[in-house]
Amino acid sequence: MRTMSTTGLPLAADAGLDFSLPQQLTVILLCALTAFISHMALAVFNDGVRPFMLDFIHGRTTRSATTAVSFGLSAGFIFGLGAPMALSSGVLNPWLLFLPTDILGLLAPKKWLAPLLGAGWGAVVVFGLDGANEVAHDLPVDFLTAMQQMSTPILFLFTLFPVLAITKQFGRAWGAAAGAVELALVVMTMKLWPDIFAGALAMAIGVLLLIGLAVRRDLVQRKADRQAAAASGAVSEEAPDDDPMASLFSASATRLRRYLPLFMVLGAGVCVLAQMHIFGGGEATSFLIAKGQFSEAAQVDFYRVFGFVPLIATTALASGAYGIAGFTLVYPIGYLMPNPVLAAVVGAAVFALEVLALSSIGKVLGKLPSVRDSSEHLRNAITDSLHLAILFGSLMAANAMGGGLGILVVGGLYLLNEAMGRPVVRMAAAPTAVIIGGVLLNVLHWLDLFTPLKG
Template sequence: MGSAARAGLDLALPQQLTVIALCALTAFVSHLALAVFNDGVRPFMLDFVQGRSTRAATAAVSFGLSAGFVFGLGAPMALASGVLNPWLLFLPTDVLGLLAPRKWLAPLLGAGWGALVVFGLGGANELAHDLPVDFLTAMQQMSTPILFLFTLFPVLAVVRQFGPLRGAVVGVVELALVVLTLKLWPNMFAGALAMAVGVLMLIGFAVTADVRRRKAERAERAERAERAERSDSDPVEADADDPMASLFSASAARLRRHLPLFMLLGAGICVLAQLKVFGGGEATSFLIAKGQYAEAAQVDFYRMFGFLPLIATTALASGAYGIVGFTLAYPIGYLLPNPLLAAVAGAAVFAVEVLALSSIGRVLGRLPSVRDSSEHLRAAIGEALGLAILFGSLLAANQMGGGLAILICGGLYLLNEATGRPVVRMAAAPAAVLVGGVVLNLLYWLDLFAPVKG
């Protein structure tokens, strides 16, 4: 198919049915408290599973943590890129599934949301493009800042964890690779190779630190044992039992009992990615829109390293997995040639992930530097995208209304900051562009504003 941005949100019937069915399934899984998409909601799920919190209270938490992302980030990104995203599809099904009082109602509510997205958003997209001030076309200005600034997230993570010197080295390497890619492979996303090398360097630094720490700990234990032997005291016992081995066993067992349902969920996620109407992240959405599927797969594969430890540990602690698993189903789906293969691969990936959760928890328990790298990667992704989205939103405002639009959109963003961020920071700027676009159209109809030419 062509560029999704050009085609808008006009989905073919199989794509529409897939979205509706997957929204129904994710709402059902959320209702059973087996998985949610919002990482911030997952820690609250244990109290709900164990009966210490009501369904209504848990749904209220989910809504409070999700609403800003749905309407401030998910919807604007879908309208700007012409590609669906997980914030738009799965944050609402988290809420609807938890809110539904009966099992049979949850998938109906989820399917209703899916239908609203595939039919309502497409209509809104066509209507917006027909307005005198076409703010959706202007929002495509966000793509360049998002794609290129996102490339820097490994550099920020290295600086935070290993200091500015190593961060500078990674930064120079990434810049050189971007320049080289632009020169030698102009049709390739310039940040793909740079991000790959940056993430690999970060992981290399972290693994090296953990190996050195383990060697130091073994040497220290050996020295203590030798001292104890010389003093004829009781020998120092080694850590025979790894506390991580049994800490999360009940949650892991609960998830394994529902393995067929997770395999069905994995199949659906991977098929949706294969249909090329869905992107797993902000940068990925614009790459999918440009038809750069291999680059989109690379971006989501690297991003996975920032979220895998978080998803694994919160799943083991709460008994609720991630709706999209470790997100590995995204890049696999982008690259596969047909939905049937995607369904088989997605089911297999989720089966492996769920069965390996306990082992992953034990490994992460022995690699604290790698765990820390994941946290730094997530923080760096947020910082890079926050700046990129803000900058891109101001570019969009400038295109649709010049200085007046910058005043309106920037003012709304600053007002959100001054009032304690009722809309989360990352979603505030795109939401301001949408509101600013509506205001400019009202001013046009009142004959108080003329759209910027060109």
């Protein structure tokens, strides 16, 4: 039986991960390009690796040591989140494509070898995933179909991330008000526009409210500071010309601008991949793309941008290494483009503007501390909401494939991971437990110790 979405459309995973030739070539070439750019230390996808790139760029640490850092920070997301999400949704994601090319690019000792390794990984993805998908669906306990249970918790709990961010930054009263508004908007959307994702409008209002509150706080504080300075007769001091951070930021921005044509090609490639609708930039987005809800997917990834622009801009200026997906604006733009040619042109232009504007963005963020704080609260709220959604969805998948025994195995593996100090990162632990649990239930079936649930 094909699993149907809330819009009546089958999930992409039900049709397998069978890519057309242009799609295969796009993935392979993009993986080759991102591995090459990683080798050049111009950009990496993992935000946690980027701060380590400064020492590597200046020769204070070795390629092998930087590769080890990248692998340690990325492996859990690749195999515990990227691969399960792709197999369950039928849509590729950045953890599966770009985290491995971070590692392979840094690992390659020669410049020419990096794109070959990246292309090799792209080939593994486009040719290997479909085979793995078919094998998994043919098993007595089909854990991939069961993992599609994660879509509903991820989509609806993700809607609450602006409420969490507002509560943490501006207190319970504003948080309660935002929660009430979002709930009302979700109910209204489900009633009036049942064919669109119910959380889209709620997230938009929530993010706008957060940004509005942050800007208001900054403006009020700046006005108070000016009045206090005027009352005391003090004159504000400008930052000294020899500010070491300003010098570092300027050098990093100049280094990135020097490779602007290469970044434009990268932006074009990522935007074209998004336009092909075989790629989703996030957990919720992957399932929306799988259901054919491209405009809703664009909205979701657009709202995420506000949580990551300050982080990506500041780490890029501090380290001299940009993000593989830039500010991730090319994701929502790509979803909405009518054809790959236009997507390539627009993606290249967006990346050019981002790289050229880095210094200006850094200066603006320096004057808006509450907006910077909002970005951090947004990222933390996204992580918190998705952690609960993925855990809950994984337990639903466990119940679908094995009932109480499935919940025991998957929940037990998750709790064991927590007790052991999280050798698998928390976000990836539950999907990993579903896969391991699915394999174990199949083994028990073959030993005639477990009968798969019907339906």
